[in-house]
Amino acid sequence: DAKTTQPPSMDCAEGRAANLPCNHSTISGNEYVYWYRQIHSQGPQYIIHGLKNNETNEMASLIITEDRKSSTLILPHATLRDTAVYYCIVRVSDYKLSFGAGTTVTVRA
Amino acid sequence: EAGVAQSPRYKIIEKRQSVAFWCNPISGHATLYWYQQILGQGPKLLIQFQNNGVVDDSQLPKDRFSAERLKGVDSTLKIQPAKLEDSAVYLCASSSRGTGINEKLFFGSGTQLSVL
Numbered sequence: 001d002a003k004t005t006q007p008p009s010m011d012c013a014e015g016r017a018a019n020l021p022c023n024h025s026t027i028s029g030n031e032y033v034y035w036y037r038q039i040h041s042q043g044p045q046y047i048i049h050g051l052k053n054n055e056t057n058e059m060a061s062l063i064i065t066e067d068r069k070s071s072t073l074i075l076p077h078a079t080l081r082d083t084a085v086y087y088c089i090v091r092v093s094d095y096k097l098s099f100g101a102g103t104t105v106t107v108r109a
Numbered sequence: 110e111a112g113v114a115q116s117p118r119y120k121i122i123e124k125r126q127s128v129a130f131w132c133n134p135i136s137g138h139a140t141l142y143w144y145q146q147i148l149g150q151g152p153k154l155l156i157q158f159q160n161n162g163v164v165d166d167s168q169l170p171k172d173r174f175s176a177e178r179l180k181g182v183d184s185t186l187k188i189q190p191a192k193l194e195d196s197a198v199y200l201c202a203s204s205s206r207g208t209g210i211n212e213k214l215f216f217g218s219g220t221q222l223s224v225l
Contacts, residue, residue, distance in 0.1 A: 036214075043113070043200050043216025044152065087151060097142075097214055099151030 004088045009104040012082075018075040020103055022088030025069040032091050033064060035073045036099070037084040044087065044099070047073065078107045111135065113217035115201050121223045127189040130220045134183070134203030140164075141178055142214065143186050144200040152200055158184065191224045198222070 005023040012018040024033065034049040048055055048062045050071075055062045061074040075082055087102040114133040122128050134141050140159050144152035155174065156166040160181035169176070173192070178184040188195055198219040204212045 042218055043202065044214070045216070046213040085151075098154065099144075101149075101151055 004090055004100055006086075006088050006100065006103045008101065009106070012075075012078045012105060012107050014080060014107050014109050015077055018078040018082065018105060018107070020073040020075075020086050020088075020105065021070065022073070023070045024088070024090045027068050027090050033062065033068075033071050034089040034091055034097070035060070035062065036087045036089065037082075038087070038102070039081075039084040047086075049091075078105075080107050080109065083107045113201055113203055113215055115199075115217035115220055117220055118218070119221050119223075121225065122191055123225050124193055125190040127187065128191055128222060129188075130186045130199050130201075130222075132184045132186070132201030132217060134201070135205075135215055138203035138205050138215075139181070140204045140206065140212075141184050142202040142204075143176055143184070144202065144216075146198040146200055146219070148197070155186070188222075191222075193224050196222055196224045 003026060032049050032051050035047040036044040037047055038044045048057055048060050050062045050064055062071060064071045083106050085102040085104050087099050089097060091097060113135055116131050120128055142157050143155045145155050146152040154168055156169045156176050157164040158178040161178050174188055176186045186199060198221050200216055200219040202214045202216040204214050
């Protein structure tokens, strides 16, 4: 599986956009980029995924660079409830989802 | 839609004792996963079932861990005997097919195990 690199932590002001970067320079052509998040004392929660094009849903937007070597998850208006660990995952196998250490995002009032 | 149910929520045992965790996936989901999450780390896949068959158990310490999914619905993960390093949160997840790349995993809240 392609390896991902994320900053260990970041802060964000409530109401502002949170931009979470992820590097995946060894990604191959058939690998998707997935984002999950894990709020304290809960299991991970799916956010969004994409292959080449930018994607948007009710939770977030995913921007993937043209060379697909990096991506950014955007939380458009961060709230205190968005405080969580965010995992960027590049998925190869249909059967495995491997989690790294993720980025701990703290939204401050 | 009901989510993935896990029990118990917390468990404290002494080393060398046995423990079992239970998971009931989302109705109709063919694929079930068990993950282990040690404090400060991301979840690590232990075993994956497709219906009632094992797809991948390469990361399962088979000398002490076992898992089954009878009738392709709920599942039990057992540790016997437990070691101190087994202290972790055990997460169960399910997905509808497990055969396509466009799959979302749905996780339960986990069982927090403390081995003393």
